[in-house]
Amino acid sequence: MEPSAVPLHTVGTSPQRLDAREKVTGRATFISDLRVPGMVYTKLWRSPLPHARLRAIDTTTAARAPGVLAVLTAADLADCDRYFGPAYKDQPILAIDRVRYAGEPVVAVVAYSEREAEAAVALLEVDLDELPAVTTLDEALAPEAPLLHETLRPAGHFRDLANMRPIAGTNICHHFHHARGAIEQGFAEAEVIFEDVFTFPMVHHYSMEPHVAIAQVGNDQITVWASTQHPFPVRKELAEMFDLPLARVQVIVPYLGGAYGNKSYTKIEPLVVALARKVGRPVRLALTVEESFKTVRRAAARVRLKTGVQRDGTIVARQCTAHYQIGAYADVGPRVAQKAGYTAGGPYRIPHLHIDTYAVYSNTVNSVAFRGYGVPQLAWAYESQMDIMAERLGLDPLDMRLKNLLRRGEMFAPGDLPIDADLPGDLRRAADAIGWGQPLPRGRGRGLACVIKAPLAPSVSSALVRMHADGSVTLLAGTVEMGQGARTVLSQIVAEELALPLMWVRISQPESGTSPYDQATSSSRSTTLVGLALQAAARDLQQQLLELAAEQLQTHLTHLTLRDGGVEGPGGRLSYADIIADHFGLPGGELIGRGGYRGERGAPLGGVAPFWEVSLAAAEVEVDEGTGQVQLHRYISIADVGKAIHPQQCEAQEEGGVMMGIGHTFFEEMIYQDGQLLNPGLFDYRIPTMTDLPGDLRSILVENADGPGPHGSKGIGESGLMPTAPAIANAIARAIGVRLTALPLTPERVWQAMRAAQADQTA
C-alpha cells in the first residue's frame, strides 16, 4: 500500500497541536520547572575584560560565604578534558590562563541556593592582566592583530573534515573555498561587472528560555537535563570529556522554550557536569537573559560580491568573499563559513563561481548556529545586489531573477542533489501575491528575494514505533520539541501510516537513554528525515500486522488493507487489538516497528543534500521621507513545503521566521564598544513586537509533492527569515531610490542614506 496514493486522513489537516493545551495552561514542563532531589545551584563569575591573562584567583572569602559548597576554577576541574566544541574542541569550560571575551566564565560558585551562589560570586577576587583585544573584523584581520589562539590544539581536537583548520598565526578560524568554471574568464566574458559590499550585524536569538541544565553524576554515569537541540551530539561530547561509554551518559530534553540554533550542541552542559562531578550532587545552572546574550549570537558578516553579467541580465560570473565574525571560540563558526559559503551563488545558474568564506575569531561572545546558518548574511548581499544590477541594467528584478533561477533538475553543484523545486513558479507566486507590477503611491515600493540553503548532510535518524495491546502506539524518536510543533507533525505521519486517530498516537520525550539516535533537531530536517525514519518504522509495523492478520484471517496479505485501527480483507476485519491478542494469547504484549534514515554520502561537502530549502519572499513598504521610518505594509512568504503535513503549523512557522527576519532587518544589533557588549537585554536590544508586523502577512504553501519526505514533504522553518532583509531593502530602494548595504535598516540609517543620495544628486 502506498499511502500517498490513497486519500489522506490526518496528514494535510491541522489538528490541535499535541502540546497546545499544556502549554497555554502553563502545565508543560520545561527544564526550569524541574527539581532533582538534592539539587544545588551554581552562579558564574565572568570576565569583565574582553582579553586578559588570568593572574590569580582568590576564592577564600567566597568559599566561606553562607551556603557555599564549592568555589571552582578550571584548575579544580583538571581531571577531565576541559575543552569542548562541536567543530574544534577549543572552548574551555572555565577560562584556563586566559579570558578571550567579556562575559567568559572564569569561576563557578556552587551553593545551596542561587541567591547564596550569587552573593558569593561578588566576593571573588580575580586578578586579570589585560591584553589588547580585537572586537571588529578589521581589528581581527589586521596584519599585526593580537591573536586569540596562538597555538593550535592537537589535531584530534579538530573533528570535522580534514581541511577544516585554523590558519596558524592569524585569527582565521577557517577558510572555505569553493569554485567552478574559471572566474577570470567569466569576468572577461561579462558585459558589466558589479562590486558591492554588504554588512550584517551580530544579533541574538532571544529565545524566551535562556539556557538551563541540570547534571547528576555518579554510579559511573552522567545524567543531564539539557536545553539542547542536539541530545545525541551532547551525549557524545560529554562521553568523550568525562571518559565514559555513550551508554553511560543520559541526555534528557524536556520542552525547549525556543532555540533557533542557540541550543545547538554543547553549551553549558560540560561545565554543569564537571561541577556536579566535583561536588557529588546534582547541579543546576540557569542563565539569565543577560548571560544568554553573553553566550550566543549570530555571526556578523561582511560580504564582498563581484558579479559579472550580460546586459540582458544573464549572470556569468561571481566572486564572493565573505568574512564571518565569530567570537572567541569556534563553536560551529567554521561549519557556517563552509556550509553557507557553498550556497553563496544563490539559487542561480552561474557558470563561473569563486567563493572564499572565512570564519574570523574576535574577542566577542561566541557566534553559534542561528536559523539560516550563515545564509541570511549572504542572501542579504546577493539578493540586494541582484536588484542593484537589475536597476542599473534597466531590467525588472522579477524578470532578471526568472532568467537566472535554476530550473527543476538543474545541477546546483556537481555530485550534489539537482534542484528539486519549481523556483520560477515559486517566485511568480510571490510576485503575483504582492501584486508585482501594479501601480503604487509615492513612497511605496515592492521588493523580491529568493534564497537557497543546503541542509545538514549526510545525517542519520532512527525511530521506533511501539504498538500496544489496544492498538495505540508510542513513537520513539530523538526530535526535540522547541516550539516548532515537531511532536504533532511526527505523530500525524505515523497516525496516517497506521490508520489511527491522532489521540491514539503518543510521541515520547527525547532522551538519549531511550530514544533512538537522531543526529540533530536543526537544519529544517525533522519533518522530512525523522519523518522518513518514523514512516519506515510504521511500515515495518504495518508489515507485521498484515502478516499476522493474513494468518489469522487465512488469506494472503496482498488482499488486506489497514483502515480505522484494523486490518480489513475479503475474509473480514480484525482490529489491531484483536491481532495482538490473538498473537500473544494474553491481554498484553506489543509489536515493535523500527526504521531509519541514513543520508547519502557524496561530494563536495561529504553528503548529498536530501532536499534544498528554498525561500522566497515579496515585501511592500512605505518610507516616511521626513523621518526615514519604514513601514512594512505587506509581506508574502512562499513556503515551498512539498507537502504540508500540518498546514497551519507550516504557515505559523514561516510567519515566525518572517517576524525574526523583521527583527534583524529593522531593529536588532548587538553593540560592542571597547570590547563590551552594551545592550545585553531587552531594554536596549529591541526585538519586534506584534505591532511591528505588516497588516498583510501571508505565508503561501507550495505543495508540489517534490520533497523526499513523507508524502512528498520537505523542510521549511529557516526559510521564513532568509529573504526578509533583502526583500525589504529592495522594496525600500524601489520606493525611494536609496540603497542600504548595512543592517539594521533603522530610521536614522534610512534618513542618512536619503540625505546622502540627495547630496549625490545635488552634487
Place this chain on the structure above:
Amino acid sequence: MEPSAVPLHTVGTSPQRLDAREKVTGRATFISDLRVPGMVYTKLWRSPLPHARLRAIDTTTAARAPGVLAVLTAADLADCDRYFGPAYKDQPILAIDRVRYAGEPVVAVVAYSEREAEAAVALLEVDLDELPAVTTLDEALAPEAPLLHETLRPAGHFRDLANMRPIAGTNICHHFHHARGAIEQGFAEAEVIFEDVFTFPMVHHYSMEPHVAIAQVGNDQITVWASTQHPFPVRKELAEMFDLPLARVQVIVPYLGGAYGNKSYTKIEPLVVALARKVGRPVRLALTVEESFKTVRRAAARVRLKTGVQRDGTIVARQCTAHYQIGAYADVGPRVAQKAGYTAGGPYRIPHLHIDTYAVYSNTVNSVAFRGYGVPQLAWAYESQMDIMAERLGLDPLDMRLKNLLRRGEMFAPGDLPIDADLPGDLRRAADAIGWGQPLPRGRGRGLACVIKAPLAPSVSSALVRMHADGSVTLLAGTVEMGQGARTVLSQIVAEELALPLMWVRISQPESGTSPYDQATSSSRSTTLVGLALQAAARDLQQQLLELAAEQLQTHLTHLTLRDGGVEGPGGRLSYADIIADHFGLPGGELIGRGGYRGERGAPLGGVAPFWEVSLAAAEVEVDEGTGQVQLHRYISIADVGKAIHPQQCEAQEEGGVMMGIGHTFFEEMIYQDGQLLNPGLFDYRIPTMTDLPGDLRSILVENADGPGPHGSKGIGESGLMPTAPAIANAIARAIGVRLTALPLTPERVWQAMRAAQADQTA
C-alpha cells in the same frame, strides 16, 4: 555461535551490583525522593469499623481547613470507573456506600502539604452504620454469614478465566478444583490414610518502602510514578478506568524499596490518578507503615490434607481442601487459590489427586500477591504431613521423599511441562549438607522439606538492545528493580552475548512509555524470561553486526566471531565502533536489536510452565524444653538455578528468602480482634533481625543447566522461603517429638505442645 558452548566471561561471575554504589551512598532515587513541579499531597480518612454502611460524610469543616485544595469522596469521582482489581474489578478507589474492612479509604483530603492534609482529615465527620463483620474463616463460611458482596459485579469485571467467579450467596470469592485419577479408589487402595489440618496466619510483607505514587493528569494523558512491580498491567487498568488509549498512560517506576508481591498490580495508583484528575495538579500519596499494613497482607490459610499411602511410603492418593482467607476485595486472591492449589500435591508422584481450594472474603485487609503466591501455606501442610507419615510408618523422611519425588521428565500434570529438575539429587544435596543421619545431642533435630511452585504462565516480555556509535549498549526492558538485582543480571546476559564489559552496558529504568512490554516483575521470572527476550534482542543485534562486518571485511559471516567489543575473522578485526561508523559514515548512528519471549499456551491453567521453581531445604534446630524456645542452628537452602548468572546474587536472594521464611515460621502474625488489626507496626509486629539468623546459613547453588533461560538458567527467589516453616517444624518434631500445625512457632506454642504431648503420654 552458541555462547554457552564457549567460555563465559561475565555470566557466572559476581561483579559488583550496578546499583550498589548509589544505594549504599543514599543517592539512588526512589519515588519518595521525587518532587514533581506543582505537586500537592493527599491523606486519607479510613474506616474505623470493619463493616458498615456509609450514611453521611460531612466535609465542610475539613474543606475550609488551611492549605486544603479539595476533600473528595467516591461521589466526587463518579466520572470514571471507580472499581479496580487484577482478577475481579471489585475494589472501589474510595468506599462506595459501604466499608468492608477497618482501614478502608473513604475520604481523600488534598492539600498543599501532607501536614495540612492530615490535619484536615481529623476534621471530617463520617456517619457509619455498623454491620456484622466476619474476620475469621469460620465466621466467613458460616451458613448465615453476613456477606461482603451480595451482588456480583457485571461479568466484564471478572477478567480471568471464564470459570473464575464468586459463588453467589456466599463469601467464597473463588473455588478452584483440580483432580486426576479416582480419589475414592485411591483411598481404597491405600494401606494407611492420614488426615491433618494445618493453619498459616496472615502476615505482612514489610518492605522497607511503603506504597508511594505520584500522578499527573492532563493533556489527554496520565503519568504515574508508581511503586509497582507491574508497570504494564497498571497502565492497562488505568487506561480502562479513565478511558484512554494505552499509549496515553505512562507508568514510570524508579527503584522500589522492596516489594515481595505487595506492589503487584494496582494498589493506590487509581485513587491518586482520580484525585490528580480532579484537582488538576500532580498529587502524591505516600502510605505510612501502618497504612501499608492496612493495605496488603498474605492470605491466611487452613489446609486439610487427607493422604493415602502404602506401608512402604508410596503415596497413592491425596485430597487437599484449602481455604485461603482473603480480605474484603479479591485482588489476586482467586488466582492464588488457583495457582497454588494446582501444586497442592507437591513435587510428588500421586496417582489419585483431588484438590479444592477456596478464596474466602472476610472483613479484613486485602490479601495480595506475596512471595510464594499461596504455596508456602500449602507446603507448610504437605511437608509437615510428609514427616508425620514417615514417622508413623517408621520410615526415614529423606527416604520417603526420595521414593515419591518426581523424576526429571516425569509429568507434573497432563499438558504441562514435564519435571525439569533433578529433585532427588537436589534433596540429597540438602541432606548431605546438613549431615542427615549423623548423630545429634538431645534436644536437637533436623528436618527437610521440598516444594514446587508453578510460575506465571503464559507470559510475554519484549526487549530492545540499542548499540551506540562507540559500541556500548542500552537495554530497554520493563523489569522493575526492587532489590533483587535484576538490572545487574539482565545486563550480564547482554554483555555476555555481545562480548562487552559490563561497564559498557546500561539498562534503562522501566517506564511504560519507553520500555518494551513486560508482563510482570514477579513469579521469579525476570532472569529467565526477560533474560530470553534480551538475549534474543542481543542476538538480533549480533546478526546485524556480523552482516555488516562480513561486508566490510569482505568475508562470509560464518567466519566471524564476536570478541572484546569487536568482530574478528580471518580478514582482520573491526571494533563495533568501526562497523557502525563505516555503516553510517558519520560519528553517530545506532543499531537496534529486538527480541521477545512469548509463553506457550496450554492446559490446564492456560499456559505451559516455562520452568518449575523448586525449593528444597534442610534445617537443624535445638529446642529449650524448659521454655519452648527454638534455636535455629543451621539452615541449608538449595537454589536450583539451572545456571547462576550472578552466583552471589543468587545466594543472597535465597538467603533473603530464608530470612523471610524464618519470620513467618517463628514470629509473624497479623492479629485481629473485633475486626481491628492490633499490630500494624514494628513495635507489635515482630520481623526477624540479623540475630535471629542461624550461625550456619548456606544457600547451595545447583547448576544443571536445565532451565529454559539464558545459559540454562531458571527462576529462584521465591524458593528460599517456601520450605522454611515445614523444614523447621519437622526438625522440631524430630528434636522433641512434638508436632505443631499452626504458625508461627512461638515459644509459647511449642511449650504448650510439649505439655500436651506429656499429658498424652501420662494419660
